[in-house]
Amino acid sequence: MLEHALEQLGLTARETKLYQSLLKLGPASIRDIAEHAGINRGTTYESLKLLQAKGVVSYFPKGKRRFFTAENPEVLLSLAEEKRQKLDKTIDSLKSTIIPELIQQQPHFYHTDVRYYEGDDGIEWVLRDILNVVSKQDHKEYCVFSSKPIRPYLYRPFPNYTKQRVKLGINVKVIALGDGGEDAELSERKWIKTDGKTEASYIAIYPPKCAFISLASDNFPSAVVMESEDIAKAQKLIFDTLWKLL
Structure with a gap:
């Protein structure tokens, strides 16, 4: 724990060892310090x-x-404390100047960024990404298509997801495929009736992203997250149109 803490301050493991040796020895020569630490004199100096x-x-x-x-x-x-102050200044610079300037350097064309996630850790990352993206928007709301079979596995890695969503003041509209689903705060829900079994699926639309979550064999969850303003807007249009018809 000590080495890790001092590493955060910029001290190597060797430097930490020498510092500890000096604390024990008091004022000492290079030779005595090197012998106590078990490090050759040249490196010690x-x-x-x-x-x-x-x-x-x-x-x-x-x-x-x-x-x-x-x-x-x-x-x-x-x-x-000095390191924290410098880091705070760097964060402020990143937010106010550096990141906006870097964004302006990007080519002015739309592209689709596709990422894949697997297992409970992957699903938790996607859920946290939804909260992170939507919480920064003026209109804090996202849309979801969700089927009953996916629900037991969706929030398993993040059981307090709904509480976090409500705490952040994020609204959600849900179109449930088939029966099921519970009412929750800051949530609206409508249903599409289905005949027979529905497949496990969950689609979250939170522009500029869309997340597609499903179950593979042995109920192993996986997700695809697409970042594309155009695709997200198209999915949102489809959702809003269907929402008005239900």
Whole structure:
């Protein structure tokens, strides 16, 4: 856990080991530090210079030799705060300037981005993507075609999906294929009656994306997510037209 935490601050595993050795030794020469850490002197010296540049180690001359000492561990918190401030500034720059500029560099033509997902982890990713995309839109609503056989497997990896959807203020319109389906908050539902068995299927329309979820053999869920403004608009038009007729 320590190595992982310090790695986030930019310290390598070797540098962490040297820093710990210095904490135990107190002011020490390169030779003593290298022996204690089990690292050769040349590598120790180069690593100590890097630690000094990062502000966690300092040195003082004693005769013709240099003695190194570890800074108080609280300096690590200062490093973390500094790193967080820089990261916050980077995030602000990404949102306000960098991402908009990069988007403008893209060719001005429509393309379809198709991605495949499998298993419970894949289905959870798709459900979270729906929430993420729709929550950023002015009109927080998406549309769904859903059949009864898919429902037991759909929310299995994300059982509190509906609560999260409601918390985000997202509305959903559902056209259920066959019987079943439960009323929920911020949800409207209509039905298409079917004769006999319906296949397991779920189509979510959340422009600019559409997600298609089905079950393979042994009820193994899989999904295809298509990102295309044109396709999503066409699917939304079909849904809205059918919705008015039901």
